[in-house]
Amino acid sequence: MSDHMINHRGPEFFELITECTEKLKQVFMTENDLFILTSSGTGALEASIVNTLSPGDKVLAASAGSFGDRYADLLDAYGAEVTRITFEWGEPIDPDGIRQGLKDDPEIKAVIVTHNETSTGVTHDLQSIASVVKGEFGKLLLVDAVSSLGCVPLPVDGWDCDVVSTGSQKGFMIPPGLAFISFGRDAWEAQKEAAMPRFYFDLEEAKKYLDRGQTPWTPNLSAMYGLRAALENIMDEGMEGVFGRHASIGQFTRDGVRAMGLELLCADEARASNTVTAVKMPIHIDGEQMMEIMRTEENVVLAGGQGKLTGHIFRIGIWATLNEEHIQEVLDALGRVLPRVGF
Amino acid sequence: MSDHMINHRGPEFFELITECTEKLKQVFMTENDLFILTSSGTGALEASIVNTLSPGDKVLAASAGSFGDRYADLLDAYGAEVTRITFEWGEPIDPDGIRQGLKDDPEIKAVIVTHNETSTGVTHDLQSIASVVKGEFGKLLLVDAVSSLGCVPLPVDGWDCDVVSTGSQKGFMIPPGLAFISFGRDAWEAQKEAAMPRFYFDLEEAKKYLDRGQTPWTPNLSAMYGLRAALENIMDEGMEGVFGRHASIGQFTRDGVRAMGLELLCADEARASNTVTAVKMPIHIDGEQMMEIMRTEENVVLAGGQGKLTGHIFRIGIWATLNEEHIQEVLDALGRVLPRVGF
Known part of the structure; x- marks a missing residue:
């Protein structure tokens, strides 16, 4: 992380971001687009919302802890119509509850869920939740994986999770300051109609820049150097x-x-x-x-x-x-x- | 920047953020509230907009380069009604042009301006611009100072600039990954009615946390260690x-x-x-x-x-x-x- 600064519009950065992005996809176990954001994990969560939804969209928020609640607060802030399904703090989210919620309101467009609830020490059964949300109902699934990804299994493509967000300071073993987000095919479909305002966290803009090995805004270079080293360790361990x-x-x-x-x-x-x-x-x-x-x-x-x-x-x-x-x-x-x- | 990580809800972080914030105020030459954001400078620019304005608000955007244009694009993204006053790239923004723009439309609520236009190598006459915007018309003044603050004079209180945004990687001599924003009395007044959606960049939330020596979201600790050292150097030099x-x-x-x-x-x-x-x-x-x-x-x-x-x-x-x-x-x-x- 102490390496000297480089031009983030130059060829050295192209190599850095390309290597990090490819290896991150292996950790996410996905072929979806993957973006490195200069923010904490909450920034990626904001990106997951504003790039897929419009004000007034109905969203089911499943929560059993303070991070689940925070993700739902984000929906409120951007004007989604949120149905909150809450579970006892310390207990796992029940996929049946989500199934019932989706049955009760066919207009619901997306479900948000926290994979590992840091506030209670519970890893929710994301695989079953995803099979309900995507497999049974074909709704958009947005996942907060800040404290799970790179630690416990989360095969993004295997479980068909549309958008998965995480941060640098937990599974990736480097200091805070970067967030990572995978963004799948159905998410891009949703993005075409998503009318929530966005600029710093606009992933369409991020994709344009990533195609030429850049980020739209000046990136947290030091943390990216650390990320490159951490990803090498992770790849070595498997x-x-x-x-x-x-x-x-x-x-x-x-x-x-x-x-x-x-x-x-x-x-x-x-x-x-x-x-x-x-x-x-x-x-x-x-x-x-x-x-x-x-x-x-x-x-x-x-x-x-x-x-x-x-x-x-x-x-x-x-x-x-x-x-x-x-x-x-x-x-x-x-x-x-x-x-x-x-x- | 290689110091080990600390609990960002603990007493060591309280000391770190308090020291950095106080010294940043000296560099900004302000007694306004000052926030440290985990983002690049563009994140602070987004904060300056979404915390002061509502969709449909009329805003005058003065620009003579690509960073001035970018700041105006941000207004567009969040639904402000933007009047763009543009000047030849390579020339300074003419305060008379801003005066005329404000005369032409008394409903304009705020003016945005880039202090130092990095794309053209011009430092605009912010003091004169501020005397028009604030002194003559009493409008809100939002300043992009990413490539000027900590390098060339910008006495925030002396010139009465309501909101001033900058990043860590220029005047502050540390890597990118942090942004700083000062937020004055008139900005807080505007904030009360500002209806643009915000979450990650919500300064009201940031203020609640800062009062207890924290940030709402996990901060870029490494860069803050660097910032503390850089601010000591700046204070030593004066x-x-x-x-x-x-x-x-x-x-x-x-x-x-x-x-x-x-x-x-x-x-x-x-x-x-x-x-x-x-x-x-x-x-x-x-x-x-x-x-x-x-x-x-x-x-x-x-x-x-x-x-x-x-x-x-x-x-x-x-x-x-x-x-x-x-x-x-x-x-x-x-x-x-x-x-x-x-x-």
Whole structure:
């Protein structure tokens, strides 16, 4: 990431963006168009909405956590007519609920869903959801994969996901500052009529520039250098290796937490996330104090709960280059700190 | 920029964003709100529009180059009713033209203008423009300062500029990936009624988060580490030092180019940019070939012309840490290469 700057309209950048885009498609397991945006993951989510929909379009938003809610808020901001189907935070989204929602209103044009809900530590059953949305109803499927892509299986073409958005700072193991979005055939069809206003996140413009190895606006070059290196690592390991590693460390984390007498927020082991583990805060424990001691004395930064889960859970992120030794250190630190706060 | 990642909802980030924001205000010479966005400069320009205007609002867009045109395109994309006042590319925007435009249509709500037109090497007379727009007519003034801020004087409060946007990769001497925007009192007044849709670039949301030392979305942390270091350098040198250095190297570049028998695009020396020098391509010279030899044999990357200036000019960027020795190397290389292509 410390390489010197290059002309982003020149031949060196052409090579950089071409290599990154081709390898990203392998991680996304897609032949769809794929764009690198200079923004955080939320920028890609905005792109997924404004490039496919018009104000007034009916959209089904399935959510079981704060990131699912945020994606739906984005629809509201741009004037879509949103039907929200919500599930208990900590539980998986039920594909039957989506099926019912689509039956109830045939005018619904698209469904948005979060693959891995970072706020609750649940990986939703995207494969089943996609088979309902695309297979049964032929609706547009927009997926927030910020905390899943490059960690757990998400074969974009295999599951037929029209638009999939993610960020650089989780599965891709580099700092935040880039977002990636795949955009399929049905999405381009929708784009032709999509009347929501867009400029910075206009993917038609991005496609024109990508065809000549550029981005419309000045790109985050440093992060792209990091991305190139990260993608080489991922290609060397292979996607099956990446998924196996995350599955193994996810299991290790959950087993370790339960062995300490703690309870997971997600009771459904088959849907427990392999990228973030959400742990119920034991009652009578001051979570703020616990996390503060962990941070200042143990050098372990845990995340608290968001929204209505504030104070009720803490979360352990297990993305990217973390290994079992790191997680064991976290568990050992928890073993020292929790008794001090009354557990 | 290689520092390890931190929790962007934690106390270390609070310190980072607070320090950067306070020092950015000193560079902007403003007490207005100031936001750090994870995007390129165009993202800040989009923020300037969508946070102040509604679809159908009448806006005067003054332009004399491709970046001025791009800013106006952004207004079109979001449904503003745009009156374009255009000036010859290579000439400064005439404040009288803006005065006439505002007289002609009292319903105009805002004026957009590019301070330094990178495509032509002209620094427009923003002080006079602001005195017309704000002083005489009391309209909202939105300024694209991507290639001027932190290089040439732009006292945001002194000139009463409501919204000023810039990027990280020019005056701030760090890689692209961050944008900065100042947002003043009249802009907040306009924001209350601004109905353009916004989410990623919603500054009301950004303000809520900034008040607790955060950003709404995951920020480009690496670039913020670089920004902190760059701002320390700028503070050490002082704004007068920064401006004096750019004025001196701008003059050095223009004198050197003219001494070679070349002609500048900007005939008005008082308005020639101190951050980019646009040089007329001598007739009968193959500019593509000349720039290719410069790049491959002399390791000097020049920029060509954009839009209707393609093939007619080449440009020398003189931002940031470049010194006279660097420019002398560019001039020496030009002295070797130009005769080879027939000059």
